[in-house]
Amino acid sequence: MRLKLVPEVTNFDFFKRWKLWLGLSATMMVIGFTSFLLQGLNYGIDFRGGTTIRTEATQALDIGAYRAAIAPLGLGDITITEVFDPNFAEDQHVAMIRIEAQDDGEALSAEVIGTVQTALDTIAPGIKFVQVESVGPKVSGELIQTAFLAVVLAIGAVLVYIWLRFEWQFALGAVIALVHDVVLTIGVFSELQIRFDLAIIAALLTIVGYSLNDTVVVFDRVRENLRRYKQMPLGELLNLSINETLSRTTMTSFTTLLALIALYVLGGDVIRGFVFAMIWGVVVGTYSSIFVASTILLWLGVNRDWTKKNDTSGNQFANIDA
Template identity: 75%
Template sequence: MRLRLVRQNTNFDFFSRWRLWLGLSALLIVVSFASFLLQGLNYGIDFRGGTTIRTESTEPVDVGTYRAALETLALGDVSISEVFDPTFGPDQNVAMIRIQAQEGEEAVTATLIEEVGVALQAVDPGLKLPFASVESVGPKVSGELIQTAAIAVVLAIAAVLIYIWLRFEWQFAVGAVVALVHDVILTIGIFSELQIKFDLAIIAALLTIVGYSLNDTVVVFDRVRENLIKYKSKDLNEVLNISINETLSRTFMTSATTLLALIALFVLGGDVIRGFVFAMIWGVIVGTYSSIFVASAILLWLGVKRDWSKPTDTTGNQFGNIDA
Protein backbone atom coordinates (compact mmCIF):
# COMPACT_ATOMS: atom_id res chain seq x y z
CA MET A 1 0.00 0.00 0.00
CA ARG A 2 1.36 3.41 -0.99
CA LEU A 3 1.28 6.28 1.48
CA ARG A 4 -1.00 9.11 0.36
CA LEU A 5 -1.37 12.45 2.06
CA VAL A 6 -4.14 13.36 -0.37
CA ARG A 7 -6.60 10.85 -1.77
CA GLN A 8 -6.87 10.35 -5.50
CA ASN A 9 -9.48 12.16 -7.59
CA THR A 10 -10.14 14.98 -5.14
CA ASN A 11 -12.82 17.47 -6.07
CA PHE A 12 -12.31 20.45 -3.76
CA ASP A 13 -13.76 23.79 -4.80
CA PHE A 14 -10.90 26.23 -4.20
CA PHE A 15 -12.62 29.23 -5.74
CA SER A 16 -16.03 29.36 -4.10
CA ARG A 17 -14.53 31.97 -1.76
CA TRP A 18 -11.56 33.19 -3.77
CA ARG A 19 -12.26 36.83 -2.83
CA LEU A 20 -11.99 35.84 0.84
CA TRP A 21 -8.53 34.29 0.27
CA LEU A 22 -7.31 37.37 -1.61
CA GLY A 23 -8.74 39.60 1.12
CA LEU A 24 -6.96 37.56 3.82
CA SER A 25 -3.67 37.82 1.93
CA ALA A 26 -4.15 41.57 1.47
CA LEU A 27 -4.81 41.95 5.21
CA LEU A 28 -1.64 40.01 6.11
CA ILE A 29 0.37 42.17 3.72
CA VAL A 30 -0.97 45.33 5.37
CA VAL A 31 -0.11 43.93 8.83
CA SER A 32 3.40 43.07 7.58
CA PHE A 33 3.91 46.59 6.23
CA ALA A 34 2.62 48.12 9.46
CA SER A 35 4.95 45.98 11.56
CA PHE A 36 7.91 46.86 9.34
CA LEU A 37 7.16 50.60 9.49
CA LEU A 38 6.47 50.67 13.25
CA GLN A 39 9.27 48.50 14.62
CA GLY A 40 11.45 47.59 11.63
CA LEU A 41 13.67 44.52 11.44
CA ASN A 42 16.07 43.17 14.02
CA TYR A 43 19.13 43.46 11.78
CA GLY A 44 22.05 41.17 12.47
CA ILE A 45 25.73 42.07 12.38
CA ASP A 46 25.80 41.83 8.57
CA PHE A 47 23.50 44.84 8.32
CA ARG A 48 24.37 46.78 11.49
CA GLY A 49 28.13 46.51 11.41
CA GLY A 50 30.37 44.88 13.96
CA THR A 51 33.53 42.90 14.53
CA THR A 52 34.48 39.34 13.61
CA ILE A 53 37.05 37.55 15.81
CA ARG A 54 38.71 34.26 14.97
CA THR A 55 40.02 32.32 17.94
CA GLU A 56 42.44 29.41 18.12
CA SER A 57 42.79 27.04 21.05
CA THR A 58 44.68 23.90 22.02
CA GLU A 59 41.44 22.47 23.46
CA PRO A 60 38.13 21.61 21.74
CA VAL A 61 35.80 24.57 21.27
CA ASP A 62 32.64 24.59 23.39
CA VAL A 63 30.31 27.13 21.78
CA GLY A 64 27.90 27.09 24.73
CA THR A 65 30.67 27.83 27.21
CA TYR A 66 32.01 30.66 25.04
CA ARG A 67 28.53 32.19 24.76
CA ALA A 68 27.95 32.01 28.52
CA ALA A 69 31.31 33.70 29.17
CA LEU A 70 30.51 36.61 26.83
CA GLU A 71 26.99 37.16 28.17
CA THR A 72 28.48 38.79 31.26
CA LEU A 73 29.98 41.53 29.06
CA ALA A 74 26.54 42.64 27.72
CA LEU A 75 27.77 42.99 24.13
CA GLY A 76 24.34 42.74 22.50
CA ASP A 77 24.07 40.53 19.42
CA VAL A 78 26.85 37.92 19.56
CA SER A 79 27.15 35.01 17.14
CA ILE A 80 29.58 32.15 17.88
CA SER A 81 30.30 29.14 15.67
CA GLU A 82 33.02 26.54 15.35
CA VAL A 83 34.68 26.67 11.93
CA PHE A 84 37.14 24.71 9.85
CA ASP A 85 40.03 26.79 8.55
CA PRO A 86 42.77 24.94 6.61
CA THR A 87 45.30 27.66 7.48
CA PHE A 88 45.30 26.44 11.09
CA GLY A 89 46.36 22.86 10.30
CA PRO A 90 44.65 19.49 10.88
CA ASP A 91 44.41 19.58 14.70
CA GLN A 92 42.55 22.85 14.89
CA ASN A 93 40.08 24.23 17.38
CA VAL A 94 38.92 27.42 15.72
CA ALA A 95 35.83 29.50 16.46
CA MET A 96 34.37 32.59 14.78
CA ILE A 97 32.83 35.20 17.10
CA ARG A 98 30.78 38.04 15.65
CA ILE A 99 29.99 41.00 17.89
CA GLN A 100 27.67 43.83 16.86
CA ALA A 101 28.97 47.39 16.70
CA GLN A 102 28.56 49.04 20.09
CA GLU A 103 26.46 52.17 20.44
CA GLY A 104 28.41 55.29 19.56
CA GLU A 105 31.35 53.31 18.14
CA GLU A 106 32.30 52.46 14.56
CA ALA A 107 33.58 49.05 15.72
CA VAL A 108 34.44 47.12 18.86
CA THR A 109 37.26 48.93 20.68
CA ALA A 110 40.67 47.42 21.46
CA THR A 111 39.86 47.54 25.18
CA LEU A 112 36.69 45.52 24.63
CA ILE A 113 38.62 43.01 22.52
CA GLU A 114 40.98 42.51 25.45
CA GLU A 115 38.01 41.98 27.79
CA VAL A 116 36.62 39.37 25.41
CA GLY A 117 40.01 37.58 25.43
CA VAL A 118 40.15 37.55 29.23
CA ALA A 119 36.57 36.26 29.53
CA LEU A 120 37.18 33.46 27.03
CA GLN A 121 40.55 32.47 28.48
CA ALA A 122 38.89 32.10 31.89
CA VAL A 123 36.73 29.27 30.51
CA ASP A 124 39.26 27.98 27.96
CA PRO A 125 42.86 28.07 29.31
CA GLY A 126 44.11 26.76 25.95
CA LEU A 127 42.90 29.88 24.10
CA LYS A 128 45.75 31.64 22.26
CA LEU A 129 46.09 35.40 22.61
CA PRO A 130 46.25 37.72 20.79
CA PHE A 131 43.41 36.49 18.58
CA ALA A 132 44.22 34.94 15.21
CA SER A 133 42.35 37.74 13.41
CA VAL A 134 40.07 40.66 14.20
CA GLU A 135 38.06 42.30 11.38
CA SER A 136 35.46 45.08 11.57
CA VAL A 137 32.54 46.00 9.31
CA GLY A 138 31.46 49.63 9.54
CA PRO A 139 27.93 51.03 9.23
CA LYS A 140 28.59 52.31 5.68
CA VAL A 141 29.44 48.83 4.37
CA SER A 142 26.43 47.41 6.22
CA GLY A 143 24.15 49.96 4.55
CA GLU A 144 25.51 48.94 1.16
CA LEU A 145 24.80 45.31 2.00
CA ILE A 146 21.15 46.15 2.73
CA GLN A 147 20.80 47.90 -0.64
CA THR A 148 22.51 45.05 -2.49
CA ALA A 149 20.30 42.46 -0.78
CA ALA A 150 17.13 44.38 -1.70
CA ILE A 151 18.28 44.70 -5.31
CA ALA A 152 18.98 40.95 -5.44
CA VAL A 153 15.43 40.11 -4.34
CA VAL A 154 13.85 42.63 -6.74
CA LEU A 155 15.92 41.38 -9.70
CA ALA A 156 15.00 37.77 -8.91
CA ILE A 157 11.28 38.62 -8.97
CA ALA A 158 11.71 40.66 -12.19
CA ALA A 159 13.47 37.71 -13.84
CA VAL A 160 10.55 35.48 -12.82
CA LEU A 161 8.09 37.95 -14.36
CA ILE A 162 9.94 37.83 -17.71
CA TYR A 163 10.28 34.03 -17.62
CA ILE A 164 6.60 33.37 -16.89
CA TRP A 165 5.53 35.96 -19.45
CA LEU A 166 7.56 34.20 -22.14
CA ARG A 167 6.44 30.73 -21.10
CA PHE A 168 2.74 31.51 -20.59
CA GLU A 169 0.40 34.47 -21.14
CA TRP A 170 0.82 37.77 -19.29
CA GLN A 171 -2.05 36.95 -16.91
CA PHE A 172 -0.09 33.92 -15.68
CA ALA A 173 2.98 36.11 -15.18
CA VAL A 174 1.06 38.64 -13.08
CA GLY A 175 -0.45 35.87 -10.93
CA ALA A 176 2.97 34.25 -10.33
CA VAL A 177 4.70 37.53 -9.46
CA VAL A 178 1.90 38.64 -7.10
CA ALA A 179 2.27 35.28 -5.31
CA LEU A 180 6.05 35.73 -5.02
CA VAL A 181 5.76 39.29 -3.72
CA HIS A 182 3.12 38.02 -1.26
CA ASP A 183 5.53 35.34 0.03
CA VAL A 184 8.47 37.74 0.39
CA ILE A 185 6.43 40.44 2.17
CA LEU A 186 4.85 37.96 4.61
CA THR A 187 8.27 36.47 5.40
CA ILE A 188 9.75 39.91 6.11
CA GLY A 189 6.60 40.72 8.09
CA ILE A 190 6.87 37.75 10.44
CA PHE A 191 10.57 38.50 11.03
CA SER A 192 9.59 42.07 11.90
CA GLU A 193 6.69 41.02 14.12
CA LEU A 194 8.70 38.40 16.05
CA GLN A 195 11.92 40.46 15.96
CA ILE A 196 13.96 37.46 14.80
CA LYS A 197 17.50 38.36 13.74
CA PHE A 198 17.58 39.36 10.07
CA ASP A 199 20.93 38.85 8.33
CA LEU A 200 22.39 37.76 4.99
CA ALA A 201 21.35 34.15 5.62
CA ILE A 202 17.71 35.32 5.62
CA ILE A 203 18.26 37.02 2.26
CA ALA A 204 19.48 33.65 0.96
CA ALA A 205 16.32 32.09 2.41
CA LEU A 206 14.14 34.70 0.67
CA LEU A 207 15.71 33.90 -2.70
CA THR A 208 15.25 30.19 -2.03
CA ILE A 209 11.59 30.80 -1.13
CA VAL A 210 11.11 32.64 -4.43
CA GLY A 211 12.45 29.61 -6.29
CA TYR A 212 10.38 27.12 -4.29
CA SER A 213 7.13 29.07 -4.66
CA LEU A 214 7.76 29.59 -8.37
CA ASN A 215 8.27 25.85 -8.87
CA ASP A 216 4.92 25.11 -7.20
CA THR A 217 3.16 27.78 -9.22
CA VAL A 218 4.60 26.65 -12.57
CA VAL A 219 3.49 23.05 -11.92
CA VAL A 220 -0.09 24.25 -11.38
CA PHE A 221 0.02 26.66 -14.34
CA ASP A 222 1.38 23.96 -16.66
CA ARG A 223 -1.62 21.79 -15.83
CA VAL A 224 -3.95 24.78 -16.25
CA ARG A 225 -2.55 25.41 -19.71
CA GLU A 226 -3.06 21.77 -20.70
CA ASN A 227 -6.61 21.73 -19.36
CA LEU A 228 -7.57 24.99 -21.06
CA ILE A 229 -7.08 23.13 -24.32
CA LYS A 230 -8.56 19.86 -23.08
CA TYR A 231 -11.72 21.38 -21.59
CA LYS A 232 -12.61 24.08 -24.11
CA SER A 233 -16.23 24.41 -23.03
CA LYS A 234 -15.63 24.67 -19.27
CA ASP A 235 -15.47 27.95 -17.39
CA LEU A 236 -12.07 29.15 -16.22
CA ASN A 237 -12.85 28.55 -12.53
CA GLU A 238 -13.76 24.92 -13.33
CA VAL A 239 -10.52 24.44 -15.25
CA LEU A 240 -8.52 25.95 -12.38
CA ASN A 241 -10.25 23.68 -9.85
CA ILE A 242 -9.58 20.59 -11.97
CA SER A 243 -5.93 21.57 -12.44
CA ILE A 244 -5.26 22.25 -8.75
CA ASN A 245 -7.00 19.02 -7.70
CA GLU A 246 -4.94 17.06 -10.22
CA THR A 247 -1.66 18.49 -8.84
CA LEU A 248 -2.74 18.57 -5.19
CA SER A 249 -1.11 15.26 -4.24
CA ARG A 250 2.21 16.31 -5.74
CA THR A 251 2.04 19.73 -4.06
CA PHE A 252 1.37 18.34 -0.58
CA MET A 253 3.91 15.50 -0.85
CA THR A 254 6.63 17.95 -1.91
CA SER A 255 5.77 20.40 0.87
CA ALA A 256 5.45 17.69 3.54
CA THR A 257 8.78 16.03 2.76
CA THR A 258 10.53 19.41 2.60
CA LEU A 259 9.02 20.42 5.95
CA LEU A 260 10.16 17.14 7.56
CA ALA A 261 13.78 17.93 6.71
CA LEU A 262 13.46 21.59 7.73
CA ILE A 263 11.83 20.81 11.08
CA ALA A 264 14.61 18.33 11.86
CA LEU A 265 17.19 21.05 11.08
CA PHE A 266 15.28 23.59 13.17
CA VAL A 267 15.22 21.28 16.20
CA LEU A 268 18.69 19.77 15.89
CA GLY A 269 20.67 22.29 13.81
CA GLY A 270 21.57 24.76 16.55
CA ASP A 271 21.37 28.54 16.78
CA VAL A 272 23.64 29.28 13.82
CA ILE A 273 21.15 28.15 11.16
CA ARG A 274 17.89 28.44 13.11
CA GLY A 275 16.88 31.79 11.60
CA PHE A 276 17.51 30.54 8.06
CA VAL A 277 15.57 27.32 8.70
CA PHE A 278 12.64 29.20 10.29
CA ALA A 279 12.44 31.42 7.19
CA MET A 280 12.42 28.32 4.98
CA ILE A 281 9.68 26.62 7.02
CA TRP A 282 7.52 29.72 6.87
CA GLY A 283 8.32 30.14 3.17
CA VAL A 284 7.28 26.59 2.28
CA ILE A 285 3.95 27.08 4.08
CA VAL A 286 3.09 30.46 2.55
CA GLY A 287 4.53 29.40 -0.82
CA THR A 288 2.23 26.38 -0.98
CA TYR A 289 -0.71 28.55 0.09
CA SER A 290 0.03 31.28 -2.46
CA SER A 291 0.43 28.82 -5.35
CA ILE A 292 -3.13 27.62 -4.79
CA PHE A 293 -5.02 30.57 -3.33
CA VAL A 294 -3.16 33.64 -4.61
CA ALA A 295 -1.56 32.97 -8.02
CA SER A 296 -4.56 31.01 -9.33
CA ALA A 297 -7.07 33.46 -7.82
CA ILE A 298 -5.31 36.36 -9.57
CA LEU A 299 -5.46 34.37 -12.82
CA LEU A 300 -9.20 33.82 -12.31
CA TRP A 301 -9.69 37.53 -11.60
CA LEU A 302 -7.77 38.67 -14.70
CA GLY A 303 -9.15 35.93 -16.97
CA VAL A 304 -7.37 34.28 -19.87
CA LYS A 305 -7.99 34.86 -23.55
CA ARG A 306 -9.01 31.52 -25.06
CA ASP A 307 -8.64 31.74 -28.84
CA TRP A 308 -9.52 28.31 -30.20
CA SER A 309 -9.18 29.33 -33.83
CA LYS A 310 -5.55 28.21 -33.56
CA PRO A 311 -4.54 24.52 -33.88
CA THR A 312 -5.01 22.64 -30.60
CA ASP A 313 -1.38 21.44 -30.53
CA THR A 314 -0.06 24.87 -29.58
CA THR A 315 1.68 25.18 -26.26
CA GLY A 316 -0.34 28.19 -25.15
CA ASN A 317 2.68 30.48 -25.50
CA GLN A 318 1.81 34.02 -26.50
CA PHE A 319 4.53 33.94 -29.15
CA GLY A 320 3.16 30.93 -30.99
CA ASN A 321 4.19 27.31 -31.14
CA ILE A 322 7.38 27.54 -29.11
CA ASP A 323 8.55 24.41 -27.36
CA ALA A 324 8.22 25.04 -23.62
Protein backbone atom coordinates (compact mmCIF):
# COMPACT_ATOMS: atom_id res chain seq x y z
CA MET A 1 0.00 0.00 0.00
CA ARG A 2 1.44 3.36 -1.04
CA LEU A 3 0.78 6.65 0.73
CA LYS A 4 -0.97 9.11 -1.58
CA LEU A 5 -1.41 12.70 -0.49
CA VAL A 6 -3.17 13.53 -3.76
CA PRO A 7 -4.76 11.23 -6.37
CA GLU A 8 -2.53 10.07 -9.23
CA VAL A 9 -4.76 11.89 -11.72
CA THR A 10 -6.00 15.38 -10.85
CA ASN A 11 -7.66 18.09 -12.85
CA PHE A 12 -7.43 21.25 -10.74
CA ASP A 13 -7.78 24.61 -12.48
CA PHE A 14 -4.89 26.55 -10.97
CA PHE A 15 -5.48 29.64 -13.11
CA LYS A 16 -9.19 30.10 -12.51
CA ARG A 17 -8.40 32.73 -9.86
CA TRP A 18 -4.93 33.74 -11.00
CA LYS A 19 -5.61 37.42 -10.28
CA LEU A 20 -6.42 36.50 -6.68
CA TRP A 21 -3.16 34.54 -6.26
CA LEU A 22 -1.02 37.30 -7.75
CA GLY A 23 -2.89 39.93 -5.73
CA LEU A 24 -2.35 37.94 -2.53
CA SER A 25 1.36 37.54 -3.27
CA ALA A 26 1.76 41.23 -4.12
CA THR A 27 -0.06 42.27 -0.92
CA MET A 28 2.12 40.03 1.26
CA MET A 29 5.27 41.34 -0.42
CA VAL A 30 4.19 44.95 0.18
CA ILE A 31 3.43 44.18 3.85
CA GLY A 32 6.79 42.45 4.30
CA PHE A 33 8.74 45.21 2.56
CA THR A 34 6.90 47.91 4.54
CA SER A 35 7.65 46.11 7.81
CA PHE A 36 11.31 45.89 6.81
CA LEU A 37 11.43 49.65 6.12
CA LEU A 38 9.58 50.66 9.28
CA GLN A 39 11.04 48.37 11.95
CA GLY A 40 13.88 46.57 10.18
CA LEU A 41 15.26 43.20 11.21
CA ASN A 42 16.21 41.92 14.63
CA TYR A 43 19.86 41.38 13.74
CA GLY A 44 21.80 38.81 15.72
CA ILE A 45 25.34 39.16 17.01
CA ASP A 46 26.77 38.25 13.59
CA PHE A 47 25.38 41.49 12.16
CA ARG A 48 25.37 43.77 15.21
CA GLY A 49 28.77 42.93 16.60
CA GLY A 50 29.58 41.51 20.02
CA THR A 51 31.87 39.25 22.01
CA THR A 52 32.36 35.50 21.66
CA ILE A 53 33.64 33.54 24.67
CA ARG A 54 34.84 29.94 24.49
CA THR A 55 34.47 28.17 27.83
CA GLU A 56 35.65 24.85 29.22
CA ALA A 57 34.28 23.06 32.27
CA THR A 58 34.47 19.62 33.81
CA GLN A 59 30.73 19.56 34.56
CA ALA A 60 28.21 18.56 31.91
CA LEU A 61 26.96 21.58 30.00
CA ASP A 62 23.44 22.80 30.80
CA ILE A 63 22.61 25.59 28.32
CA GLY A 64 19.48 26.58 30.26
CA ALA A 65 21.45 26.96 33.49
CA TYR A 66 24.16 28.98 31.72
CA ARG A 67 21.55 31.30 30.25
CA ALA A 68 19.77 31.71 33.60
CA ALA A 69 23.05 32.61 35.30
CA ILE A 70 23.97 35.30 32.72
CA ALA A 71 20.49 36.77 32.18
CA PRO A 72 20.43 38.89 35.42
CA LEU A 73 23.53 40.76 34.18
CA GLY A 74 21.42 42.54 31.54
CA LEU A 75 23.82 42.06 28.64
CA GLY A 76 21.14 41.80 25.92
CA ASP A 77 21.09 39.11 23.25
CA ILE A 78 23.01 36.00 24.32
CA THR A 79 23.56 32.84 22.28
CA ILE A 80 24.99 29.69 23.88
CA THR A 81 25.97 26.59 21.91
CA GLU A 82 27.78 23.42 22.90
CA VAL A 83 30.90 22.43 20.97
CA PHE A 84 31.41 18.75 20.16
CA ASP A 85 34.72 17.17 19.19
CA PRO A 86 35.67 13.47 19.30
CA ASN A 87 39.10 14.49 20.57
CA PHE A 88 37.68 16.04 23.75
CA ALA A 89 38.25 14.22 27.03
CA GLU A 90 35.25 12.75 28.80
CA ASP A 91 35.22 15.57 31.37
CA GLN A 92 35.93 18.33 28.82
CA HIS A 93 32.74 20.27 28.09
CA VAL A 94 33.13 23.24 25.76
CA ALA A 95 30.64 26.00 25.01
CA MET A 96 30.57 29.09 22.81
CA ILE A 97 28.84 32.10 24.38
CA ARG A 98 28.03 35.07 22.14
CA ILE A 99 27.04 38.35 23.76
CA GLU A 100 25.86 41.33 21.72
CA ALA A 101 27.86 44.55 21.53
CA GLN A 102 27.12 46.98 24.33
CA ASP A 103 26.13 50.60 23.83
CA ASP A 104 29.41 51.96 25.16
CA GLY A 105 31.80 49.99 22.96
CA GLU A 106 32.53 47.12 20.62
CA ALA A 107 33.67 44.57 23.16
CA LEU A 108 32.87 43.61 26.72
CA SER A 109 35.28 45.13 29.22
CA ALA A 110 37.54 42.92 31.28
CA GLU A 111 35.40 43.74 34.30
CA VAL A 112 32.19 42.57 32.62
CA ILE A 113 33.89 39.41 31.35
CA GLY A 114 35.02 38.72 34.91
CA THR A 115 31.44 39.22 36.13
CA VAL A 116 30.19 36.72 33.54
CA GLN A 117 32.80 34.19 34.63
CA THR A 118 31.85 34.66 38.27
CA ALA A 119 28.18 34.10 37.43
CA LEU A 120 28.94 30.90 35.51
CA ASP A 121 31.29 29.68 38.24
CA THR A 122 28.30 29.30 40.56
CA ILE A 123 26.86 26.52 38.35
CA ALA A 124 30.11 25.19 36.86
CA PRO A 125 32.88 25.58 39.45
CA GLY A 126 36.29 26.03 37.91
CA ILE A 127 34.96 27.07 34.49
CA LYS A 128 37.65 28.54 32.24
CA PHE A 129 37.42 31.22 29.55
CA VAL A 130 39.98 29.85 27.09
CA GLN A 131 39.25 32.32 24.28
CA VAL A 132 37.59 35.73 24.04
CA GLU A 133 37.01 37.41 20.66
CA SER A 134 35.09 40.51 19.59
CA VAL A 135 33.24 41.38 16.38
CA GLY A 136 33.12 45.11 15.76
CA PRO A 137 30.56 47.20 13.85
CA LYS A 138 32.83 47.38 10.77
CA VAL A 139 33.06 43.61 10.42
CA SER A 140 29.32 43.29 11.05
CA GLY A 141 28.60 45.81 8.29
CA GLU A 142 30.79 43.84 5.89
CA LEU A 143 28.91 40.65 6.79
CA ILE A 144 25.58 42.30 5.94
CA GLN A 145 26.91 43.45 2.56
CA THR A 146 28.39 40.02 1.82
CA ALA A 147 25.17 38.25 2.80
CA PHE A 148 23.08 40.54 0.58
CA LEU A 149 25.51 40.01 -2.31
CA ALA A 150 25.34 36.22 -1.87
CA VAL A 151 21.54 36.21 -2.18
CA VAL A 152 21.57 38.55 -5.21
CA LEU A 153 24.25 36.51 -7.00
CA ALA A 154 22.36 33.28 -6.32
CA ILE A 155 19.20 34.70 -7.88
CA GLY A 156 21.22 36.11 -10.79
CA ALA A 157 22.80 32.71 -11.43
CA VAL A 158 19.33 31.16 -11.45
CA LEU A 159 18.23 33.71 -14.06
CA VAL A 160 21.10 32.75 -16.37
CA TYR A 161 20.65 29.01 -15.80
CA ILE A 162 16.91 28.98 -16.54
CA TRP A 163 17.41 31.27 -19.54
CA LEU A 164 19.93 28.83 -21.04
CA ARG A 165 17.91 25.73 -20.18
CA PHE A 166 14.51 27.02 -21.32
CA GLU A 167 13.56 30.47 -22.66
CA TRP A 168 13.68 33.97 -21.22
CA GLN A 169 9.99 33.80 -20.25
CA PHE A 170 10.69 30.75 -18.07
CA ALA A 171 13.70 32.51 -16.54
CA LEU A 172 11.73 35.62 -15.67
CA GLY A 173 8.92 33.58 -14.11
CA ALA A 174 11.39 31.56 -12.00
CA VAL A 175 13.29 34.64 -10.80
CA ILE A 176 10.11 36.52 -9.87
CA ALA A 177 9.05 33.46 -7.87
CA LEU A 178 12.45 33.37 -6.08
CA VAL A 179 12.33 37.09 -5.29
CA HIS A 180 8.79 36.52 -3.99
CA ASP A 181 10.05 33.77 -1.64
CA VAL A 182 13.02 35.78 -0.35
CA VAL A 183 10.98 38.96 0.23
CA LEU A 184 8.25 37.06 2.08
CA THR A 185 10.82 35.28 4.26
CA ILE A 186 12.60 38.51 5.17
CA GLY A 187 9.20 40.13 5.71
CA VAL A 188 8.01 37.51 8.20
CA PHE A 189 11.29 37.79 10.13
CA SER A 190 10.84 41.55 10.26
CA GLU A 191 7.17 41.34 11.25
CA LEU A 192 7.76 38.78 14.03
CA GLN A 193 11.17 40.24 15.02
CA ILE A 194 12.81 36.82 15.02
CA ARG A 195 16.59 36.98 15.38
CA PHE A 196 18.22 37.35 11.96
CA ASP A 197 21.80 36.06 11.69
CA LEU A 198 24.10 34.24 9.28
CA ALA A 199 22.17 30.99 9.78
CA ILE A 200 19.11 32.70 8.28
CA ILE A 201 21.17 33.74 5.25
CA ALA A 202 22.07 30.07 4.81
CA ALA A 203 18.35 29.28 5.05
CA LEU A 204 17.54 31.90 2.39
CA LEU A 205 20.05 30.38 -0.03
CA THR A 206 18.64 26.92 0.70
CA ILE A 207 15.11 28.22 0.05
CA VAL A 208 16.28 29.60 -3.30
CA GLY A 209 17.58 26.16 -4.27
CA TYR A 210 14.50 24.32 -3.01
CA SER A 211 12.05 26.65 -4.75
CA LEU A 212 14.09 26.50 -7.95
CA ASN A 213 14.01 22.70 -7.88
CA ASP A 214 10.21 22.69 -7.64
CA THR A 215 9.92 25.26 -10.42
CA VAL A 216 12.27 23.40 -12.77
CA VAL A 217 10.29 20.17 -12.31
CA VAL A 218 7.11 21.95 -13.41
CA PHE A 219 8.87 23.77 -16.27
CA ASP A 220 10.42 20.53 -17.54
CA ARG A 221 6.96 19.01 -17.81
CA VAL A 222 5.69 22.17 -19.50
CA ARG A 223 8.45 21.90 -22.12
CA GLU A 224 7.64 18.24 -22.77
CA ASN A 225 3.95 19.02 -23.17
CA LEU A 226 4.68 21.95 -25.47
CA ARG A 227 6.19 19.46 -27.91
CA ARG A 228 3.46 16.87 -27.33
CA TYR A 229 0.39 19.12 -27.54
CA LYS A 230 1.23 21.74 -30.13
CA GLN A 231 -2.34 23.03 -30.49
CA MET A 232 -3.40 23.00 -26.84
CA PRO A 233 -3.98 26.51 -25.37
CA LEU A 234 -1.15 27.54 -23.07
CA GLY A 235 -3.39 27.89 -20.02
CA GLU A 236 -4.71 24.34 -20.39
CA LEU A 237 -1.21 23.03 -21.03
CA LEU A 238 0.17 24.69 -17.87
CA ASN A 239 -2.72 23.28 -15.85
CA LEU A 240 -2.02 19.81 -17.26
CA SER A 241 1.70 20.07 -16.46
CA ILE A 242 1.12 21.23 -12.87
CA ASN A 243 -1.46 18.49 -12.27
CA GLU A 244 0.93 15.86 -13.65
CA THR A 245 3.68 16.94 -11.23
CA LEU A 246 1.38 17.76 -8.30
CA SER A 247 1.78 14.39 -6.58
CA ARG A 248 5.58 14.66 -6.68
CA THR A 249 5.56 18.28 -5.50
CA THR A 250 3.16 17.56 -2.63
CA MET A 251 4.99 14.46 -1.43
CA THR A 252 8.39 16.20 -1.53
CA SER A 253 7.13 19.19 0.44
CA PHE A 254 5.26 17.01 2.94
CA THR A 255 8.22 14.77 3.76
CA THR A 256 10.56 17.78 4.00
CA LEU A 257 8.15 19.49 6.40
CA LEU A 258 7.97 16.37 8.58
CA ALA A 259 11.72 16.50 9.16
CA LEU A 260 11.76 20.27 9.66
CA ILE A 261 8.90 20.25 12.16
CA ALA A 262 10.68 17.55 14.16
CA LEU A 263 13.82 19.72 14.20
CA TYR A 264 11.81 22.79 15.21
CA VAL A 265 10.21 20.98 18.14
CA LEU A 266 13.20 18.93 19.31
CA GLY A 267 16.23 20.80 17.97
CA GLY A 268 16.46 23.47 20.64
CA ASP A 269 16.79 27.23 20.56
CA VAL A 270 20.09 27.34 18.66
CA ILE A 271 18.67 26.16 15.31
CA ARG A 272 15.04 27.20 15.79
CA GLY A 273 15.35 30.38 13.70
CA PHE A 274 17.02 28.51 10.85
CA VAL A 275 14.39 25.74 10.91
CA PHE A 276 11.53 28.25 11.05
CA ALA A 277 12.94 29.96 7.95
CA MET A 278 13.15 26.60 6.18
CA ILE A 279 9.57 25.65 7.10
CA TRP A 280 8.28 28.99 5.87
CA GLY A 281 10.45 28.72 2.75
CA VAL A 282 9.17 25.25 1.84
CA VAL A 283 5.57 26.45 2.12
CA VAL A 284 6.01 29.67 0.10
CA GLY A 285 8.41 27.95 -2.33
CA THR A 286 5.84 25.28 -3.16
CA TYR A 287 3.15 27.94 -3.48
CA SER A 288 5.24 30.17 -5.74
CA SER A 289 6.31 27.36 -8.08
CA ILE A 290 2.65 26.64 -8.80
CA PHE A 291 0.86 29.95 -8.52
CA VAL A 292 3.54 32.58 -9.21
CA ALA A 293 6.12 31.21 -11.66
CA SER A 294 3.53 29.45 -13.83
CA THR A 295 1.16 32.43 -13.80
CA ILE A 296 3.96 34.75 -14.94
CA LEU A 297 4.77 32.25 -17.70
CA LEU A 298 1.11 32.22 -18.77
CA TRP A 299 1.07 36.01 -18.85
CA LEU A 300 4.30 36.29 -20.88
CA GLY A 301 3.57 33.41 -23.25
CA VAL A 302 6.19 31.13 -24.81
CA ASN A 303 7.63 30.38 -28.22
CA ARG A 304 5.65 27.44 -29.63
CA ASP A 305 7.07 27.32 -33.13
CA TRP A 306 9.14 24.12 -32.96
CA THR A 307 9.29 23.67 -36.73
CA LYS A 308 12.02 26.20 -37.55
CA LYS A 309 15.26 24.28 -37.59
CA ASN A 310 17.43 27.39 -37.41
CA ASP A 311 15.48 29.03 -34.63
CA THR A 312 16.99 27.56 -31.49
CA SER A 313 16.70 30.68 -29.38
CA GLY A 314 16.22 29.78 -25.76
CA ASN A 315 16.46 26.04 -26.43
CA GLN A 316 20.00 25.48 -27.66
CA PHE A 317 20.99 24.37 -24.14
CA ALA A 318 17.76 22.48 -23.42
CA ASN A 319 19.54 19.18 -22.87
CA ILE A 320 21.72 20.47 -20.04
CA ASP A 321 21.16 18.28 -16.99
CA ALA A 322 19.63 19.96 -13.97
